[in-house]
Amino acid sequence: MSDAITIEQLRYVRLGTADLKGAADFASRILGLQLVDRTETSAYFRSDYRDHTLVYVDGLDAGQAIGFELRDPDALAHAEKLLQGAGFATTPGDAEACAIRKVRQFVSFRMAAGYDIELVVRPLESGWRYHGPRDAGITGLEAIALRGAPDASDQQVWTRLLGGKVSDWVGDAAYIRFDEAHHRIAVHPSQEKGILSVEFGVEDVDLVMQNAYHLRGAQARIMDGPGRRTASQQLFLSVAGPDGVNFSYVAEGERLASPRRARQFPRKRESFCAWGSDTQIPEYQ
Incomplete structure (x- = not known):
């Protein structure tokens, strides 16, 4: 093996x-x-x-x-x-x-x-069609963003031990893939610990914006976006969830059917969002 x-x-x-x-x-x-x-x-x-x-x-x-x-x-x-x-x-x-x-x-x-x-x-699958309580356009669990070690040393666990491949870096933040998706894990060096954001895919840009209006109407706290990630080309929108964990809706994004070199982007706001949207998340500032 x-x-x-x-x-x-x-x-x-x-x-x-x-x-x-x-x-x-x-x-x-x-x-x-x-x-x-x-x-x-x-x-x-x-x-x-x-x-x-x-x-x-x-x-x-x-x-x-x-x-x-x-x-x-x-x-x-x-x-x-x-x-x-x-x-x-x-x-x-x-x-x-x-x-x-x-x-x-x-x-x-x-x-x-x-x-x-x-x-x-052998985790359980469901034999029933997914149907949420409202039409959020959710297609599935897409990725997890993590608060990592400030010196980025824990990224070696993901790449050397867990078999992940780095798609891109923004500063020392690494976007790591296990399949054709641009990334399933993003590890952001941070002074804090734990899960930064849980990300769910939605069908398209219309659903990203539809959810933005729903969140504002529900008086939820939007933390990041709407925007487009420079590295992955994903559309995104992030909202504050319970207990310090954010949640994101994402759509589109690069697929890597064949390997390519990992690119290095500078640690600037425009490297996290090509649209220049505001963020309240320190790891993305």
Whole structure:
């Protein structure tokens, strides 16, 4: 096997929250995600064919986690061996933890920036067509933006250990891909820790603007955009979510069917947004 872990797909995000009821209302009423399961301690939301792509968990001590799918149990065992060899403490999921995540198996490890990575096998798909509570035009979970180490040292975990490829840099912020999308992970050097933004694809520019009007009408706090990312050519719009995590709608964007060299853009506002839109997010200023 390869000396890097092969990620098949970004699957879900799990977020601990200080207000489960309020967070669930935000995900449904503001974002337009479909509530598919609700327990006393968790709320699960769909955005596409996956059983769920966002879970809010009661209590900030539940932390933050990102789930990635691996091909099979052999790939998971190989990944665990590589992680341990790189000095990471790994935690296999027991039967209860697997049931909560709706996967057959998983192994988790903690990143230095304060969130967990969960490598999962056989996550549940949904046999039902996705249908949100409003016509937000959502096509699926697209990407995650992360607050990384100020010296960008944690990016090597994504590229050397987890098999990601850098598509572009803006300053020391890296846009990292695992498939043909320009990026699935963006790592922004920061003095803060944790997940910066969870990004959902929408159909086109009309839906980006339609959601902008909806957010303003709902008195949600727009943090960034509408705009177009210089590196990926994605249209984007970001809104403040619960517990310091932003959420974005994105559309269009470069696809990399064949490899190309990673480009270096200067750390200037116009490198984050070609339209010159305002931002309230320090990592994008």
